[in-house]
Amino acid sequence: MAPAASITTRLRVEGMDCASCATKIQNALQRMLGISEVNVSVTGGTVTVRRDPNGVGDDTIRDQISALGYGVARSETYRNDVQGEGEDSPPAQHDSHSHLEEAFGQHWWQTRKGRLTIASGLALAVAFAVGKALPATEQWAFLLAMMVGLIPIAKRAISAAMAGTPFSIEMLMTTAAAGAVFIGATEEAATVVFLFLIGELLEGVAASRARASIQDLTKLVPKTARVEEDGRVREVPADSLSVGATIQVRPGDRVPADGAILSGESSIDEAPVTGESTPVRKGRDAILFAGTVNGDGLLRVRVTAAAADNTIARVVKLVEEAQESKAPTERFIDRFSRYYTPGVVAVAALVAIVPPLLFGGAWNAWIYKGLAILLIGCPCALVISVPAAIAASLSAGARRGLLLKGGAVLEQIGKITIACFDKTGTLTAGKPQVTDIIGFGHSEGDVLRFAAALESGSSHPLATAILSKAAEQQMSVPPTSDSKAIGGKGVQATVEGMRIFLGSPNAVVELAPVTADQNARISALNDEGKTVSLLVMDGRIAGAIAMRDEPRPDAKYGLKLLSDAGIRTVMLTGDNRRTATAIGKQLGIDVEAELLPQDKLRIVGQFQNEGFVVAKVGDGINDAPALAAADVGIAMGGGADVALETADAAVLHGRVSDVAAMVVLSKRTMANIRQNIAVALGLKAVFLVTTVVGLTGLWPAILADTGATVLVTMNALRLLRLPRGPVYGGKKSTTKFFA
Structure with a gap:
């Protein structure tokens, strides 16, 4: 039987700025017909849904997300015809980042949350003015001001409850505000709603900053490129370049695509992509990254990757995927919060009911304290404490060429x-380099010059090392004739009228005698891990060249x-x-x-x-x-x-x-996470005690929650800037290996 197909939809969601938002969306979508998998990335602002073709459609999914109070900025849908190993084809990425900029590049006052917060603030200001002018209408004025902000919150709370999240932050807020009105505290209720909206807005601003830190990488790639076609050069959009196209990169220009240099030589500033602060000199066949800056030479470059697959696009995609992968600590906090929020509701109910029923307390006073505890218990700060820090670290690392694939790895x-x-290509550069040139009766310059002549045109790693050394010394290489490679032994040719051979010591023994002194020199070089080639001129050993793959x-x-x-x-x-x-x-x-x-x-x-x-x-x-x-x-x-x-x-x-x-x-990330959890729980504990003993009320309660959320988020955003000196065990090093 042929395996069933599935459909994957990836949506860009506006206003999804905290982990509780993600939980509401995930719970709602998982309950819908035919949906088998839901992955929500707060930091990426994305929701990825895998569904059966016969289940709900994309419009229904978008409507459900909108009902929860979020906007769908863009969606990408693709079909998975699952084969043997169940691999999927990724959705087209050709313009996703430009749409992302449109969706998340708004000013705060242009967003849904921004507009609602402004409206609530203006209504509250009008209520204060009306209340002062007409005291008899004060209660009604504040009630109307509260409703401006509370009605959208209550709608979201009801939608979340119907979709499987009864203990949402919006439900806690709605209950607390309604209770405050019930006991006559309408002024406080209106103010608390406004403060709650400010807190949500600040979360959104902080989340946008975290997203922008990695998305800014996409802006490094220029919009246009100079492509060579039919002997002419014309300017085209960079995202239209195809693999194999030839482009020109002028001095000072950014490289528009990943590619290999066909001709030209220049210093390349790779700091924007890799964090390498020192420009790298590159010539023919060297690899270039999109977004790097050409220094002082005109380069002709063959494109090796389309825009959707260049290094920057893939780094951004990998980081977005990594941010969707939860760390063990984050999974623990998620599990904890599932029990924490219902627990807070139970404690608030007990505080409101038990003292009046059993100990003769005043109903209004204890209901007020119970409502304040509801607000204190909002889990925003706690659930955002881990993902905010991990997202900031993954983004900061990627901007410096450190890719970690998820919170668990971090x-x-x-x-x-x-x-x-590993040694070759890891501790070493993976390319042999000439380390020693020894002349036996000839100058070192002659030994290198004749060796380079024999190796001209060869792409063998050892030949490349010799030719690079000759080029480094700006040496003029003489022409050869009758050149011939002898398999497994070496190469021979006629140079300047002399018969010359370059090869391994074992092969040279058959052509020329090796003295004891020469043998000793060769053995010493071998003991240092070096490969030795001997140069023979007219039947006599003229010199030796030692090469080794040197450490980075x-x-x-x-x-x-x-x-x-x-x-x-x-x-x-x-x-x-x-x-x-x-x-x-x-x-x-x-x-x-x-x-x-x-x-x-x-x-x-x-x-x-x-x-x-x-x-x-x-x-x-x-x-x-x-x-x-x-x-x-x-x-x-x-x-x-x-x-x-x-x-x-x-x-x-x-x-x-x-x-x-x-x-x-x-280590910095885990320390930051511990700080965040301590702030989130510590502030709640302090205000819980002060509320029960009567020192604080509804205003400080909501400030405890929104304030802790903002503090935790801002603390996490400190990780976007990596220090120049690493910290081990509290001791600072002055060593600078970060760009």
């Missing part, structure tokens, strides 16, 4: 006790940051033991060498059995089994598919020190 990475690194510039420093944080580091590599030991000694890291992928997996398992929390850091290809098995898998890369889509986290610009940066970010 929380876990701060707990790691051992980091296992920040590798030693990044490993030290982890060690200083109490995290053990170890290298797991498939490379030969001699080379791995040499690199390990240079970096000061423990080494396990000559490992197969299954060996790396076994070692990660051993560490976990010994009680370590393991992070595996690798390139995401040959380390896939170990990355998946580790407590946290971190892929190193420059925006490639593997780096972005495998493992739990990814370092865009491949700096080893950014692993430590992720640890810092995690």
Whole structure:
């Protein structure tokens, strides 16, 4: 039987600014016919619904969300014809971000909440004026002012109750306001409604700021591009560029698409995308990210990704998806709040009823206290305390090239006790470099010059290293004739009338005698983990060139940051033991060498059995089994598919020190969350006591809730700015590895 198809709809929702909003929407939609899955992202402002084609339609879903008091700014629908592994095709993303800007780029006074708050405030001001001028009408004036704000709130409360959320914040507010009118406190009731609306408005402003922090990345990509077609250059919209198109990027321009350089050389400012503060010199075949800035040279670039798939678009999409993934702490708070709010209602009812019934208390006084407790108990601040901090951290990390795929990963990475690194492409750059040039009877310049002549035109990694060294020294390379590659041995040619060979020491033994001194020099270089090629000129050894895949510039420093944080580091590599030991000694890291992928997996398992929390850091290809098995898998890369889509986290610009940066970010986030929970519960506890003993009433009660919500949100937004000095155990470091 063919698998059933399903339909997924992704909606951009306006006014959904806190976790209680998400709960109401989720509860309402899950009860609708044919809906199998609902994912709500407060921070992304999105609701994703998977449904049966025979169930409710998109219009019904939109109507339900609108009935709860929210606006649907945009929706995207696509069909999932579920195949063997049940993978879906993502919805079209070509213009989603522009619509997002339209939906969430409004000024606060243009939003629904803003307009309602202004209307309520004006009505309250008029009621005060009328009450002063005509005291006999004061009660009615404040009642009408209260109704301006309360009627929309009450409608939302009733819709939420009918859709499965009876204990909503709106219901608590409606009950408290109606009760205040019942006991004659209409002035306070009107003021409390206005203060509640102000609190909601401030939540919306803070949530918009958090969304904007990551969406601002989309503005880095220019709107237009200069494309080459039929020998002419014309300007076209950047989002119309197709893969394979050739574009020109002038000095000072932003790169309009991901691509590879066809011709030209320039310094590229990658800070907007990767956080790398130092411009990077790039030439032919180098990879460019959309949104980076071309420095001083004209570049011809082949487009490698369409607008919807460029690095920035994918980073934004990954962060939005990550923000929908809840951390363990967030899931606990969600579960806690389900019992917390009904508990608050029960306590408020007991406070209002028990003292008058059993102890002869005044009904009005104790009902008033019960209503105040209802307002104090609003869980806004508590339920927003975790997701606000996580969303801010995920956004801040992404803007600096640190991708963490969800709150669970963000929380876990701060707990790691051992980091296992791959060598090639992770601790090292993945590209051999010339480290030594030795002349045996010839100058070092001649050795490099003739070697470069033989390797001209070759794309072999060792040949590329020699040619790069010659280019670095601005060396003139002589032409060759009769060039011939000898498989597994080397390359030979005639240069300046001499027969020259460049190859491995084993191959050279057949062509020329090697002296004891030369053997000693070669052995010493091999002991340092270097690959040695010998140059033979007219039957005599003329020199040696040593090459090695050198450590990344920040590798030693990044490993030290982890060690200083109490995290053990170890290298797991498939490379030969001699080379791995040499690199390990240079970096000061423990080494396990000559490992197969299954060996790396076994070692990660051993560490976990010994009680370590393991992070595996690798390139995401040959380390896939170990990355998946580790407590946290971190892929190193420059925006490639593997780096972005495998493992739990990814370092865009491949700096080893950014692993430590992720640890810092995690610890700061968890500290922020603890602060938020303490503020949310602490303020409620204080005002609960002061209300029961009669020191505070309805105004302070609602201020306790909205004030705590604003404090918690603003505290979380501090995480949008990463410090330049990481903090470990309360000790500040002056080391600056954040851009």
